[in-house]
Amino acid sequence: MQRESKTINFQGQNIYTGIDVHLKSWKVTVMIENVIYKTFSQDPDSRILANYLRKNFPGGQYYSAYEAGFCGYSVHRELVKQGIRNIVVNPSDIPTTDKEKKQKDDKRDSLKIAKSLKSGELEGIYVPSKGIEELRGLVRYRKTLVKEISRNKTRIKSFLHCNGIVIPSELNFASRYWSGKFTLWLKTIEMTTPYGDMVLQETLDTTDFLRKKLLKVTRSLRLLNTGNEYSAQLKLLQSIPGVGLIMAVTLLSELEDFRRFRKLDQLCSYVGLVPRTNSSGEKEKTGGITPRSNKPLRSCIVESAWIASRTDPALILCFNQLCQRMKPTEAIIRIAKKLLNRIRYVINNETEYVQAVV
Known part of the structure; x- marks a missing residue:
């Protein structure tokens, strides 16, 4: 059978x-x-x-x-x-x-x-395309270089203070922006021992090396403005006051598809420009901005908001009005939201920004 x-x-x-x-x-x-x-x-x-x-x-x-x-x-x-x-x-x-x-x-x-x-309780995060993910890596690498350069500059100035070396008064302003004259002056300093000379020279060499790397990365990002698949969006973004090339590339690499945010509140929540809330019964507390955020994007948006609040007439007026009832550091968060709204509108409607529109 x-x-x-x-x-x-x-x-x-x-x-x-x-x-x-x-x-x-x-x-x-x-x-x-x-x-x-x-x-x-x-x-x-x-x-x-x-x-x-x-x-x-x-x-x-x-x-x-x-x-x-x-x-x-x-x-x-x-x-x-x-x-x-x-x-x-x-x-x-x-x-x-x-x-x-x-x-x-x-x-x-x-x-x-x-x-x-x-049980359906999980919601997946947005997965970017491979090209955007690699562009994001380059933008974040540039930010890392900027941080390392800043740290090395601080180390050099700390080293000078510890050894009693005073920066000449005529170079005080130049040292703030690390000009060529200030760099040349640093190279003329002679310490009392070879060990001190080595510390100063090696830190200077590291700073110069990092600055060259930063220049190389920045030049590669500038090429995105010319004849690239991202050039049209970058041009639109750079028409907004406070948004330069680096900010535009950061926005593009971190967000990619702006239309995935159906409302401005969703975009503000993703960036991290919404307040913390704690409510129970009749009690409701509202704190500062939420710690949950896209940190690279939030810092760039706030930085751009400071620039826009000095260059865009509508945002200048709004910022001054806000400062009458709150601290400037609190007012700038609201300006950042308005700037984010302008960015979203420009990209979604594929039109350049027009100033003096509240």
């Missing part, structure tokens, strides 16, 4: 996978509807996970999620390539109990992600 063979088929069923991603291994939890099937460790390779799911749950719809972290979006792209519908989640958006905070381990993390994914 011939035996009847049955083929397992999960067609029409959803398979949920929570992944706790690490450099050398992944902790994976697989759920089938309301059943926790298995938690296991595997090598950090999306193909291994895809083969496991296809072998054990053939014909199913595969869903997965992991926390945004060191691996960026590379894991996401590989999982999608393997046919798994993946999302990348902000770690602070994953529901967590007090017990899970105090007894944290990889197994609990992957299980928590799988359960939240299955």
Whole structure:
């Protein structure tokens, strides 16, 4: 008598996978509807996970999620390539109990992600295109160079003060902007020992090296203005007072698609220009701006708002009126929101900015 063979088929069923991603291994939890099937460790390779799911749950719809972290979006792209519908989640958006905070381990993390994914509590963050992600890396690298140059300049001035070397009065203004005359004067300084000379000279050489790197990166960003796929948007952005090339490239690389924000409030929330709130019953407290933000973008927006508040007539008027009832540092946040609204309008309507429009 011939035996009847049955083929397992999960067609029409959803398979949920929570992944706790690490450099050398992944902790994976697989759920089938309301059943926790298995938690296991595997090598950090999306193909291994895809083969496991296809072998054990053939014909199913595969869903997965992991926390945004060191691996960026590379894991996401590989999982999608393997046919798994993946999302990348902000770690602070994953529901967590007090017990899970105090007894944290990889197994609990992957299980928590799988359960939240299955219940529909997770919302994936925006995944940029590969080109924009690499442009973002260049812009952030430039910012790192600026910080390192500033630190080295501070080290040199601190070294001078510690050794009792006074900057000539005629170079006080030049030292603030680190002019060529000030650099030449620094190179003429002779310390009492070879050790002091080495410290000063090596720090100067490091600063010069970093400044050359910064110049190279800035020149490559300037090329985006001419005959590039981003040149049209950059031109529109630079028509807004307070928005220069670096600010425009930062906006483009950090946001990419401005239309994904349906309302201005959503964009302000993403940048980090909304206040902290704490309300309970009849009590309602409003604090300063939220610590949750896109830090590179928020700092650039606020910096541009200071410039716009001195160059755009409508924003000058608004800033002066705000300063009558609040501190300038509080007023500039409101100016930053108005500037962000102008940026959103210019890009969404593909039209250059017209001054004196409130």
